[in-house]
Amino acid sequence: MSKTLLPPKRSRLEDVARQAGVSAQTVSRVLRKPGLVAEATRQRVQSVIDRLGYLPDLVASNLATSSTRMVAAIIPSLASSVFADTMQALSATLATNGYQLLIGDSNYSPEHEDELVQAMLGRRPDAIVLTGTSRSKKVRALLARAGVPVVETWNLTANPIDLCVGFSNHAAGFDIARYIFRRGYRRVAFIGRLRNDPRSEDRLRGFREGLRGHGMSSVRVIEVGDPASPEVGAAGIDELLRRYPDADAVFFGSDRLAIGGLLACVRRGIAVPERLAIVGFGDFEISSLTMPSLTTIAVPTWEIGSITGELVLARLAGREIPERIVDLGYRFIQRESA
Amino acid sequence: MSKTLLPPKRSRLEDVARQAGVSAQTVSRVLRKPGLVAEATRQRVQSVIDRLGYLPDLVASNLATSSTRMVAAIIPSLASSVFADTMQALSATLATNGYQLLIGDSNYSPEHEDELVQAMLGRRPDAIVLTGTSRSKKVRALLARAGVPVVETWNLTANPIDLCVGFSNHAAGFDIARYIFRRGYRRVAFIGRLRNDPRSEDRLRGFREGLRGHGMSSVRVIEVGDPASPEVGAAGIDELLRRYPDADAVFFGSDRLAIGGLLACVRRGIAVPERLAIVGFGDFEISSLTMPSLTTIAVPTWEIGSITGELVLARLAGREIPERIVDLGYRFIQRESA
DNA sequence: TTGAAAGCGGTACCAC
DNA sequence: GTGGTACCGCTTTCAA
Numbered sequence: 001m002s003k004t005l006l007p008p009k010r011s012r013l014e015d016v017a018r019q020a021g022v023s024a025q026t027v028s029r030v031l032r033k034p035g036l037v038a039e040a041t042r043q044r045v046q047s048v049i050d051r052l053g054y055l056p057d058l059v060a061s062n063l064a065t066s067s068t069r070m071v072a073a074i075i076p077s078l079a080s081s082v083f084a085d086t087m088q089a090l091s092a093t094l095a096t097n098g099y100q101l102l103i104g105d106s107n108y109s110p111e112h113e114d115e116l117v118q119a120m121l122g123r124r125p126d127a128i129v130l131t132g133t134s135r136s137k138k139v140r141a142l143l144a145r146a147g148v149p150v151v152e153t154w155n156l157t158a159n160p161i162d163l164c165v166g167f168s169n170h171a172a173g174f175d176i177a178r179y180i181f182r183r184g185y186r187r188v189a190f191i192g193r194l195r196n197d198p199r200s201e202d203r204l205r206g207f208r209e210g211l212r213g214h215g216m217s218s219v220r221v222i223e224v225g226d227p228a229s230p231e232v233g234a235a236g237i238d239e240l241l242r243r244y245p246d247a248d249a250v251f252f253g254s255d256r257l258a259i260g261g262l263l264a265c266v267r268r269g270i271a272v273p274e275r276l277a278i279v280g281f282g283d284f285e286i287s288s289l290t291m292p293s294l295t296t297i298a299v300p301t302w303e304i305g306s307i308t309g310e311l312v313l314a315r316l317a318g319r320e321i322p323e324r325i326v327d328l329g330y331r332f333i334q335r336e337s338a
Numbered sequence: 339m340s341k342t343l344l345p346p347k348r349s350r351l352e353d354v355a356r357q358a359g360v361s362a363q364t365v366s367r368v369l370r371k372p373g374l375v376a377e378a379t380r381q382r383v384q385s386v387i388d389r390l391g392y393l394p395d396l397v398a399s400n401l402a403t404s405s406t407r408m409v410a411a412i413i414p415s416l417a418s419s420v421f422a423d424t425m426q427a428l429s430a431t432l433a434t435n436g437y438q439l440l441i442g443d444s445n446y447s448p449e450h451e452d453e454l455v456q457a458m459l460g461r462r463p464d465a466i467v468l469t470g471t472s473r474s475k476k477v478r479a480l481l482a483r484a485g486v487p488v489v490e491t492w493n494l495t496a497n498p499i500d501l502c503v504g505f506s507n508h509a510a511g512f513d514i515a516r517y518i519f520r521r522g523y524r525r526v527a528f529i530g531r532l533r534n535d536p537r538s539e540d541r542l543r544g545f546r547e548g549l550r551g552h553g554m555s556s557v558r559v560i561e562v563g564d565p566a567s568p569e570v571g572a573a574g575i576d577e578l579l580r581r582y583p584d585a586d587a588v589f590f591g592s593d594r595l596a597i598g599g600l601l602a603c604v605r606r607g608i609a610v611p612e613r614l615a616i617v618g619f620g621d622f623e624i625s626s627l628t629m630p631s632l633t634t635i636a637v638p639t640w641e642i643g644s645i646t647g648e649l650v651l652a653r654l655a656g657r658e659i660p661e662r663i664v665d666l667g668y669r670f671i672q673r674e675s676a
Numbered sequence: 677t678t679g680a681a682a683g684c685g686g687t688a689c690c691a692c
Numbered sequence: 693g694t695g696g697t698a699c700c701g702c703t704t705t706c707a708a
Contacts (some may be wrong), residue, residue, distance in 0.1 A: 010485070012685060023695045028687065038693060053480070058460040059400045060685035063700045068397060070440075070461075078426040081419055088416040091443050100457065102408075103441050105429050119438065122396040123408075142391070147348070230624050263627040286568050286624065289601040350701060361679045366703065376677060398701035401684050 011052045020048040031056060062124070071312060072102045072125035074116050076132070076197070079227075080256075082282055083131060086153065086305035090129065093309025099126065099316075108196045108226065114139050121146055127312045132198055133157045133164075149315040151308050155199055156327055163315075165308045165326045169202035170209075172297050172330050176251055176279055177210025183338065185249035185277055189220035191236040191261065192253020193228050200253040203281060207251055220244040228253070230260025237261040241270075248276060249338060255280040255287050255296055262290055262337060277338035283331075292336035300328040349390045358386040369394060400462070409650060410440045410463035412454050414470070414535070415565075418594075420620055421469060424491065424643035428467065431647025437464065437654075446534045446564065452477050459484055465650045470536055471495045471502075487653040489646045493537055494665055501653075503646045503664045507537050508544035510635050510668050514589055514617055515548025521676065523587035523615055527558035529574040529599065530591020531566050538591040541619060545589055558582040566591070568598025575599040579608075587615035587676060593622040593634055600628055600675060615676035621669075630674030638666040 017024040022045060029037050030045045037045075048054075062068045071094055075083045091101045104120055106113035117139050120128065127149040134140055134152070143150045143161050150162040157164055180188055190207060192200045208219055222239055224232045233252060237260075240247055252258035258280030265272045272278055272292050280287060283298035307326055314321055355362045360383060367375050368383045375383075386392075400406045409432055413421045429439045442458055444451035455477050458466065465487040472478055472490070481488045481499050488500040495502055518526055528545060530538045546557055560577055562570045571590060575598075578585055590596035596618030603610045610616055610630050618625060621636035645664055652659055 013687095014685080024686080025688095025695055026693085029694085032687085036693070041693080053483070055456065055460050057462060057685055059397060059406060059462050060700090061687075062397045063401050063702090064685080064687040066700070078429065079419065079422045081417065081422070084417045084419070084422045088443055091416060091441075092445070095443075098457075100461070101441055103429075103439055105426055105433075107430070118393065119436075122393050123438070124395060124397050145391070230627055234627065259624060260627060263624065263629065266629055267627075286597060286601065289568055289572065289598060289605075291601065291604055352701080362702080363679060363704090364677085367678090370703085374677075379677080395701055398684090399703075401686085402701080402703040404684070 010057075011054045013054075013056070016045065016048050016052060016054050019052070020045045066124070067126055068124050069099050070102050070123065070125045071099050071127045071129060072104065072120040072123065073129040074104045074106055074113060074120065074131065076106055076108045077227075078103065078105045081284070082299070082301050085301040086131075086308075089302045089305025090309045091305075093306045094312065097313055099313075110135065110196065117142065126316055127151070129153060129308055129312070133160075135198070149312055151311060153304050153308055155202065156325060160324060163311050163321065163324050163326075165304055165311065165328065167299065167328050167330045168206075169199050170206035172281070172299075173203035173206025173208075173251075174210040175206075175332055176203075176281075176297065177207045177214070179332065179334075180249050180251065180277070180279065180338070181211065181214040181216065183249075183277065185338075186216065187220070187244070187246050187248045188216065189222065189240055189244060189247045189250040190253070191222045191224060191233065191240060191250055191257060193225065194223050195225075197228075197253075203251075203253060220247055224257065228257050230256060230263070233257030233260025234264035237264045237268075237270075249273075249279070250276060251279045251281075253281060255282040255284040255294065258294055258296065259284065259286060259290065262292070262294060266291075273336070273338050279338045283333055288335065295335045295338040296333050298331040298333050300330065303328050348395075349392050350395070351392075354383065354386050354390060354392050357390070358383045404462070405464055406462050407437050408440050408461065408463045409437050409465045409467060410442065410458040410461065411467040412442045412444055412451060412458065412469065414444055414446045416441065416443045417565075419622065420637070420639050423639040424469075424646075427640045427643025428647045429643075431644045432650065435651055437651075448473065448534065455480065464654055465489070467491060467646055467650070471498075473536070487650055489649060491642050491646055493540065494663060498662060501649055501659065501662055501664075503642055503649065503666065505637065505666050505668045506544075507540035508547075510619070510637075511541035511544025511546075511589075512548040513544075513670055514541075514619075514635065515545045515552070517670065517672075518587050518589070518615070518617065518676070519549065519552040519554065521587075521615065523676075524554065525558070525582070525584050525586045526554065527560065527578055527582060527585045527588040528591070529560045529562060529571065529578060529588055529595060531563065532561050533563075535566075535591075541589075541591060558585055562595065566595050568594060568601065571595030571598030572602035575602045575606075575608075585614065587611075587617070589617045589619075591619060593618035593620040593625050593632065596632055596634065597622065597624060597628065600630070600632060604629075611674070611676045617676045621671055626673065633673045633676040634671050636669040636671050638668065641666050 013024045016027045104116040114136050129151045132155050152160050152164045154166045156166050156168050280294045280296035283296045287294040351362045351365050354365045442454040467489045470493050490502045492504045494504050494506050618632045618634035621634045625632040
């Protein structure tokens with residue numbers, strides 16, 4: 001029952017032109033700069049356009065103008081709500097100027113990320129947005145030479161390829177360490193992903209440094225794999241209690257894990273924070289609603305997307321960019337779990 | 339400090355050709371059908387390609403071949419985890435054959451969806467994936483004439499434009515009504531979004547019909563607006579208890595709302611399911627972890643994406659499609675909340 | 677096995 | 693205001 005797809009030969013600029021008795025040039029003007037066309041002509045052409053249901057071929061237009069009005073974005077995972085928020089904000093901001101998003105999902109794999117960047121570059125996007133900083137020398141060189149704005153997001157770098165919008169994961173980890181110390185916890189753990197997640201790694205590094213500053217040298221680390229789901233967080237709690245039954249506080253690399261860990265504690269009757277304090281990262285939408293509610297770090301997911309979009313638009317419009325590195329900060333949110 | 343972007347004049351096929359002492363055609367062949375080129379020539383050309391860091395311009399290639407290897411997808415919201423899962427599966431499936439995803443976010447607005455479809459069509463995608471069924475006559479006609487595969491997902495229709503992959507929201511609502519009736523609940527409510535969310539509407543319609551079949555004619559309906567967050571679900575519970583204090587069971591249009599409602603009950607000391615039973619929709623990842631855990635409907639989010647991807651690939655490869663409508667069904671998951 | 681020429685469907689530039 | 697013409701960078705067709 002599959003229908004035969006003989007090309008329905010869509011109409012072109014020239015078809016419209018012929019039927020309207022004008023040149024292709026004029027039709028093009030009607031579409032792009034109607035002001036330059038006599039009103040009578042304009043109407044005649046427009047009516048043919050409507051009748052034929054003519055849709056300009058942007059591929060051809062892109063080739064001629066060497067601008068695609070597409071922005072390529074590469075993210076570790078589409079199915080992660082935090083990045084999805086950023087992408088939605090980015091998409092909304094870009095849409096106000098007719099730019100569209102080409103999204104590539106690297107699935108947290110660096111090699112795949114490299115391939116993706118190449119594939120994307122071939123499509124000649126007007127700008128490129130990366131999540132995190134690309135670590136491959138080759139790709140960085142490629143991007144630098146691409147001649148389009150490049151925004152690295154989510155993680156601040158001292159040496160961005162071009163632009164950078166985000167916050168310091170390291171500083172956030174550091175702050176959490178200080179908070180945990182002040183609250184009197186001394187046998188501290190970290191549960192989170194490390195391999196292939198540089199942002200999470202940075203948090204742990206900052207956390208470690210913060211603790212060391214208070215004379216606490218050891219962190220009980222439990223590394224979890226993909227995906228960082230609540231189930232995995234719950235399993236992390238079990239492993240923690242088995243391997244380090246003395247732990248009195250745990251910092252989860254993300255709220256997604258932390259919520260799972262928190263709910264596991266509730267189920268198992270482990271008092272939070274009395275027996276075990278929990279701190280998350282990311283302030284997910286249910287983190288304020290659980291009982292106990294989750295102490296965590298709120299991250300400007302939406303703003304990263306919208307500011308990135310604005311920077312891209314500014315660049316593309318030839319406007320001056322005051323700061324190449326935009327630190328949006330984060331907020332520590334003290335709730336009940338720690 | 340904005341750097342000057344004088345076009346770094348990327349190298350073209352012809353540049354490579356000249357430097358390798360061959361014609362542009364030969365370079366093109368090296369890239370696309372290396373088998374047709376003498377090995378010595380191939381190596382010489384390849385080394386020039388590497389040295390120049392030549393990347394083929396896909397825009398030009400697309401124009402020449404009239405195929406973009408892009409699939410356009412239009413979804414109500416990027417920031418919704420369910421659609422994000424579907425998109426990730428779709429993206430992964432398409433990526434195996436070098437297709438890329440152009441994602442547009444309609445923000446749950448039908449008018450915006452229409453515009454998006456038009457904008458997308460101009461980019462000449464090789465296929466189009468819609469979430470839900472487009473209701474605008476004009477757009478349906480446009481899509482039907484576009485000459486590319488169109489897959490409507492998430493909601494089954496009797497009359498798809500082309501292909502359709504999903505499940506019946508109506509049937510799911512119907513089943514939930516029966517379950518609720520059998521468990522002995524008689525003063526039933528619905529909390530969810532309706533305007534601009536045809537899928538949720540369908541669930542309520544099925545729910546209503548199911549109840550009517552058991553002689554229960556009235557449903558206490560509380561409509562919520564954007565976004566359907568857990569906070570909104572919690573507020574919904576408060577409104578429900580105020581307006582319909584007699585309600586003994588509530589069906590939430592989505593787990594995102596239901597989780598919020600459930601946690602609100604826990605906080606307020608309302609016994610679930612004894613005082614108020616709760617049924618959700620969508621089986622989110624934490625729905626099995628709350629206490630009580632959430633009774634809900636599991637929806638094949640991932641499969642919708644992967645099957646859609648396979649159908650698209652089949653169509654584009656000219657393979658026969660056995661069924662134009664693919665019903666992936668859903669699973670009722672009984673847990674503790676109802 | 678390789679190359680020359682004619683598109684693909686628009687837009688830029690320059691006359692009229 | 694409007695039209696002619698030369699591209700944009702690649703692929704396809706056909707000859708050599």
